[in-house]
Amino acid sequence: MTFRTIGIDLAIRGDHLAQIYDDGRPNGRAIRFRHDQPSLAAFVQTAVMGLRADDHIQAIMEPTGMSWFPVAHHLADAGVTVARVKGKRVKALRRYLSEHAKTDMADAQILAAIPSFGGPRLDPVHIPDPRSHALQRLTKQRSRFQNEVADARRRLLDLIRWASPRLEAVLPDLGTRLSLALLQKWFHPSDVLKARRTTLAKYVAAHAGGNHPRSGPFVETLITGLREAAQYAQNLHGAHIDFSELQFEIATEIENVLKKIQIVGDLEQHIADLYKHLDPQALLLSIPGVGRHLAPTLIGILQNIERFHSEKHLRGFCGLFPRRADSGGVERAGQTLTQGGNNRIKHALYLAADTARKTDPELAELYWRLMTAKGHHHKQALCAVANRIVNRIFSVLKRGKPYEVRDREGNSITLCEAKAIILERYTVGENIRAGRRSNRIEKNS
Numbered sequence: 001m002t003f004r005t006i007g008i009d010l011a012i013r014g015d016h017l018a019q020i021y022d023d024g025r026p027n028g029r030a031i032r033f034r035h036d037q038p039s040l041a042a043f044v045q046t047a048v049m050g051l052r053a054d055d056h057i058q059a060i061m062e063p064t065g066m067s068w069f070p071v072a073h074h075l076a077d078a079g080v081t082v083a084r085v086k087g088k089r090v091k092a093l094r095r096y097l098s099e100h101a102k103t104d105m106a107d108a109q110i111l112a113a114i115p116s117f118g119g120p121r122l123d124p125v126h127i128p129d130p131r132s133h134a135l136q137r138l139t140k141q142r143s144r145f146q147n148e149v150a151d152a153r154r155r156l157l158d159l160i161r162w163a164s165p166r167l168e169a170v171l172p173d174l175g176t177r178l179s180l181a182l183l184q185k186w187f188h189p190s191d192v193l194k195a196r197r198t199t200l201a202k203y204v205a206a207h208a209g210g211n212h213p214r215s216g217p218f219v220e221t222l223i224t225g226l227r228e229a230a231q232y233a234q235n236l237h238g239a240h241i242d243f244s245e246l247q248f249e250i251a252t253e254i255e256n257v258l259k260k261i262q263i264v265g266d267l268e269q270h271i272a273d274l275y276k277h278l279d280p281q282a283l284l285l286s287i288p289g290v291g292r293h294l295a296p297t298l299i300g301i302l303q304n305i306e307r308f309h310s311e312k313h314l315r316g317f318c319g320l321f322p323r324r325a326d327s328g329g330v331e332r333a334g335q336t337l338t339q340g341g342n343n344r345i346k347h348a349l350y351l352a353a354d355t356a357r358k359t360d361p362e363l364a365e366l367y368w369r370l371m372t373a374k375g376h377h378h379k380q381a382l383c384a385v386a387n388r389i390v391n392r393i394f395s396v397l398k399r400g401k402p403y404e405v406r407d408r409e410g411n412s413i414t415l416c417e418a419k420a421i422i423l424e425r426y427t428v429g430e431n432i433r434a435g436r437r438s439n440r441i442e443k444n445s
Contacts, residue, residue, distance in 0.1 A: 002055040006047055006080075007112030008071065009104045010064040011035075016071065018043065018059075019108040024116045030105055035067065040074045048078055060111045060122065062087050073127045083122035085114060093117070126307045135274040136300035140344065142267045143297075145260050152257045156183065159250060163241055164189070164233035170225030172212060177258075181207035182226070184254040188247045189230035197223055271296045286402035287392050288363065288418075289356030294348045298393065301345045305397035314394045318345050320386050346386075353385035360405055361413075361421045363388055368426035377436040 004027070008018045015034055020027040033043035051057060058081045061068055072082045093110050115122065128136065153174050160167050164187070171179040185203065186192050192200070200223045205214040213219065275296040279285075284295040308314040319341015357367040363385050370381040396403050404412050407421060 004057040005112045005115050006059040007108040008061040009107040010067040012065050017104040017108045019112050021112040044074050044078045072125050082125040128303045132303040138271050139297045139300045145264050149260050166229040166232045170229050178207050178212050180254050184251045187250050188243045189234040192230035283396045288360040289352035297348045311391045311394045315390050318390050320383050349386040353382045364422040364426040371428045
């Protein structure tokens with residue numbers, strides 16, 4: 001039986017380069033192929049040439065952009081097992097095998113040789129379902145736009161605090177459309193002071209929404225505050241700030257924010273539709289801490305639970321585990337988390353854990369015990385809670401049944417009953433939190 005490995009050095013714009021190894025020895029010359037269907041088909045045909053039914057073949061590549069995707073699914077369709085390895089592993093092996101050369105040929109040979117060096121098993125690449133892949137990309141795009149909106153709001157707040165220090169206390173929350181509308185039109189102090197109260201009142205009424213009244217004491221107080229803040233800014237800066245240009249700058253920034261908010265809204269609708277298709281029973285939503293925002297993110301990244309053979313396998317994929325350091329039979333505690341795993345899923349699980357510890361007695365008890373008895377600080381305890389949530393995700397998706405919150409006796413309870421149990425039994429005192437924070441600062445200093 002032949003064990004064939006194919007190391008593939010991917011390129012984004014140029015030709016890909018592959019080297020075939022049979023039983024650890026190079027087989028023929030390196031193969032160059034392009035990023036088009038005829039070239040990929042010819043490469044796959046060459047890759048499987050000469051193999052018998054009982055031979056094993058595996059292709060190894062780095063995740064270079066999205067260049068891996070068409071190469072992987074062409075190989076997978078031909079029955080080739082495909083694995084991706086981190087660039088850090090390839091770089092470390094290159095230092096040993098090819099210390100003074102960084103070439104496409106060297107990388108292809110190193111990738112093909114990786115299985116012969118032992119180490120962790122290479123998991124086969126999962127070729128996602130088109131809708132799962134779309135959900136992964138859309139949730140990532142949503143996060144990017146939301147981060148850009150948050151950055152823009154921070155820039156606006158910095159400008160307000162600098163140019164009109166008293167305006168921040170006057171405006172409603174900067175996340176509301178009313179505040180953005182007022183800043184877009186009425187930031188210039190002279191414009192505010194010259195305008196009639198009725199003009200300002202009509203503008204507020206036209207843009208108020210949600211919990212903001214369109215008339216009455218709220219509007220009168222807001223207008224008075226806008227005028228006082230404008231007068232203060234004018235007295236403070238005099239002619240040292242060109243408020244006309246600053247008004248244009250702020251209006252442009254807000255226009256950008258509003259466009260991105262609209263885009264996020266459209267993305268939310270697409271994401272919700274895809275999530276209903278991929279999780280029609282809303283199984284993830286039954287898990288405490290996993291809401292309408294996080295569930296599509298988790299499904300988009302995990303894609304198919306059948307690709308994970310155990311809870312441990314799924315936890316390893318998520319990357320929420322500490323480094324291990326032991327020598328002479330003594331293991332060092334308190335190691336930092338590894339850099340492995342998908343950053344978006346780690347962030348999602350961390351947020352889910354912070355909510356779940358307040359709504360699920362079992363997770364609240366774990367968090368409370370780690371904080372009070374084990375001496376863990378907040379982030380360490382949350383990572384442990386997040387790993388429990390990973391176990392629940394695996395169980396719920398494997399069984400196809402929603403999760404039920406239960407008390408210590410195993411009885412199903414409501415959300416209100418769960419919160420009452422947590423408040424009574426598993427509340428971590430502020431003195432303990434403060435002590436854990438100070439201990440962490442002392443260790444890091």
